[in-house]
Amino acid sequence: MAGRVSSPAPREAVPDRLQPPRHRRASRARHALPGRAASPAGRRQPSPRRVPRSPGTPVALSPPHPSPETPMSLFGSMTTAISGLTAQARALGHISDNVANSQTAGFKRTDTNFVSYLTDSTLSVHRPGSVVARPDYTNTIAGPIEQSENPLSLAIAGQGFFSVALPTGSTNGQLTFDERQFFTRAGDFQLDRNGYLVNGSGYFLQGWTVDSTGNPDRTQINPIRVSDLVFNPIATSNLELSANLPANGTVAVTTPLNVYDSLGTLQPMTLTWTPAGANTWTLDISASGAGGSLGTIDVQFGAAAAPAVASGTLGGFANATGTLAGSPAVANDPATVTFTADFGQGPQTVTLNLGAFGQARGLTQYDGDEFALRNLTQDGVPLGSYSSLAVRDNGDVAINYDNGQSRVIARVPITTFNAPDMLQRLDGQAFMRTVESGEARTTDAGSNGAGSLSVSSVERSNVDIAAEFSKLIVAQRAYTANTRIVTASDEMLQDTINMRR
Numbered sequence: 001m002a003g004r005v006s007s008p009a010p011r012e013a014v015p016d017r018l019q020p021p022r023h024r025r026a027s028r029a030r031h032a033l034p035g036r037a038a039s040p041a042g043r044r045q046p047s048p049r050r051v052p053r054s055p056g057t058p059v060a061l062s063p064p065h066p067s068p069e070t071p072m073s074l075f076g077s078m079t080t081a082i083s084g085l086t087a088q089a090r091a092l093g094h095i096s097d098n099v100a101n102s103q104t105a106g107f108k109r110t111d112t113n114f115v116s117y118l119t120d121s122t123l124s125v126h127r128p129g130s131v132v133a134r135p136d137y138t139n140t141i142a143g144p145i146e147q148s149e150n151p152l153s154l155a156i157a158g159q160g161f162f163s164v165a166l167p168t169g170s171t172n173g174q175l176t177f178d179e180r181q182f183f184t185r186a187g188d189f190q191l192d193r194n195g196y197l198v199n200g201s202g203y204f205l206q207g208w209t210v211d212s213t214g215n216p217d218r219t220q221i222n223p224i225r226v227s228d229l230v231f232n233p234i235a236t237s238n239l240e241l242s243a244n245l246p247a248n249g250t251v252a253v254t255t256p257l258n259v260y261d262s263l264g265t266l267q268p269m270t271l272t273w274t275p276a277g278a279n280t281w282t283l284d285i286s287a288s289g290a291g292g293s294l295g296t297i298d299v300q301f302g303a304a305a306a307p308a309v310a311s312g313t314l315g316g317f318a319n320a321t322g323t324l325a326g327s328p329a330v331a332n333d334p335a336t337v338t339f340t341a342d343f344g345q346g347p348q349t350v351t352l353n354l355g356a357f358g359q360a361r362g363l364t365q366y367d368g369d370e371f372a373l374r375n376l377t378q379d380g381v382p383l384g385s386y387s388s389l390a391v392r393d394n395g396d397v398a399i400n401y402d403n404g405q406s407r408v409i410a411r412v413p414i415t416t417f418n419a420p421d422m423l424q425r426l427d428g429q430a431f432m433r434t435v436e437s438g439e440a441r442t443t444d445a446g447s448n449g450a451g452s453l454s455v456s457s458v459e460r461s462n463v464d465i466a467a468e469f470s471k472l473i474v475a476q477r478a479y480t481a482n483t484r485i486v487t488a489s490d491e492m493l494q495d496t497i498n499m500r501r
Helices: 021-030 073-099 463-499
Strands: 110-117 131-135 145-147 154-157 162-165 167-171 175-177 183-185 203-210 238-246 255-262 265-274 280-287 290-301 312-320 334-342 347-356 363-366 372-378 385-390 395-399 406-411 414-416 425-428 429-431 440-443 452-455 457-458
Touching: 073 110, 073 131, 162 414, 238 255, 255 372, 280 334, 290 334, 290 363, 312 334, 312 347, 312 363, 334 363, 347 363
Parallel strands: 154 457, 238 347, 238 363
Antiparallel strands: 110 131, 145 457, 154 452, 162 183, 162 203, 167 175, 183 429, 203 406, 238 372, 255 265, 265 280, 280 290, 290 312, 334 347, 385 395, 395 406, 414 440, 425 429
């Protein structure tokens, strides 16, 4: 129609991938994300040029721009919860080990120490990390000490460990031991068939050897073995008499006694006291096993002695015959008579101690109706056989024999460390030194920081069942809570996946 201008028909939109490159770049510029400035024709703006500055010119620092916070990863939440499951499972393992060994002698419980590890943690951002359960050993915490019917059981009241050895085999019928040093608090020791002190876990108690006087050799430590099952006889060499001869006595008196020869055979002897004048008695010593009389000697008291001594006290000897000989009369010196007897094994010299010259002790002569014997002893010992084994409070290991004698064969020391909780744990409640634990210090019981020995006692486990059950409940609840985190993370991940539909 004339005068009427018709509007052009709308064109169909052409897809971006079909447009020429020039139009495609313009289209991308129009659809750029908010906050990102698009360069003309879709080109990237070049970086600003760095202006050189002269030395010494301060640098102008631009204010920091806050970086956008990255959303927390659902996978991170899940892996953190899984680490929690692993940590609680390990804690449960420690609890189960403690409960299982609640009656094990010398056992030390293992507590749990939880340690966190971070992925990223700042004032504005914190991303989930993980947790690890590490063992927390209690080697320094003592268990209850209980009395035992076993006389060889030992417990340490305080710090320290027993030094023990582990057998590795035998050579020519003799046990061989591992060269490494082991330590334990399990003191349930008993004698085995070879004479060693062995605890219930098979570890052999070690100690210091001693000399004939009982002094320990602290330069070396070896497994303690009971091998001296016989106590050799000791021939009598000393007699000690304490008695009172009646001052007005007119008849002879006799004193029977027994001595031991070099074979441990009991040999009867007789001491006969016969009045020989005022303040003088004649002593005759006879032994049927040595041919009868061995000789005589006059014993002088008070004014009869030269020089005279206090009335009633022994002043000197005179007129010795046979094998008898008296000691020189010196005031306050021992008054002794020495004689020799041959019981078939050669001459055996014996010394009879009668007190001291001028002293009212030993043999005296005071008023009385009859001879009064106060004491008569001899130092001979017969043959003895093993009777029992005992450990003393100072750690001495002594063999008791049926002849009433005893012999110390070793001493049990105590070993301490600077960091006992860093010791390496081994089977059978045993430990081994590590670099972290420090050097082993072996000393006498009850000295230098070491605990004292409790004989006929045993240290039980330091596990508290009630406390372990409480920790068990906490570990179970924490494990369940971590499973809830895993479940929730899984559901949220599924929801994220479903967003594509």
